[in-house]
Amino acid sequence: MSDEKSFHLAIGSRFENIELVQLVLKDSLDQLGLDDDNRHWIDVAVREAVANAIKHGNLQDPAKQVHVDLALEGNEGHEDWLVIRVQDEGRGFDPAELEDPLAPENLLKPNGRGIFYMKSFMDDIQYGARPGGGTVVTLRKRLNPLEPDDPARPARTRERQA
């Protein structure tokens, strides 16, 4: 892991603190040499994760914190994955209860798209329970892109390249 790129940040549950996360994240993403598009979409995905942690996890209780960790994972000298973990101190949630924002009956709903965007912009996203209570969402982005026709590549990216 490259220490100058990784970080741990703990913020109070206020929406304006999302901008703090963005500033620190931007610095790390700049150092990784990602192109503008990737930096923008990772920024949006993390923004969604932190907003969810503040709103749905911690219910905007400023005494509760949101923890954001960024790390590079892979073999020594070949860090293939950018891994961002966002943890809240809330009561947890059941991902099975999420509705499909593309279903016709949901298309004009004002909410319910955040996790869908996270999945669209990252290569992998996982939810779990945080030890001691709360939710941890892990967002992963492949740093060494696969060939355009590689089946492991997200479908949306494959389509856009076609």
Added chain:
Amino acid sequence: MKVNVRQRDGVTILDLKGKITIGVGDVALRNAVQDAINGGATKVVINLKDVTTIDSSGVGELVSAYTTATNRGAKLSLANLPSKVSDILQITQLITVFDVFDSEDEAVRSF
């Protein structure tokens, strides 16, 4: 986010600038649209030319703006979508819901 409201040929234009994101930009957008509709506007164009970032809350407010306008008998269009805004509406299949125009001129002429 900043919102500038102006009139052009009987059309209310909302120029949005900056981030339409949770907690700040989304509320500003909601208030601007409601003020326009409550003020009697029946033709509204949201000019997104200077929007740098939009998140799911901002997208939700655009959807609410559209349904509010429609329910009140007004028409609402989007103009000058930056590619990132267009992409994010495309992914959730909303680009087909809105009346989207490449320029403000086209949007104004469409009513």
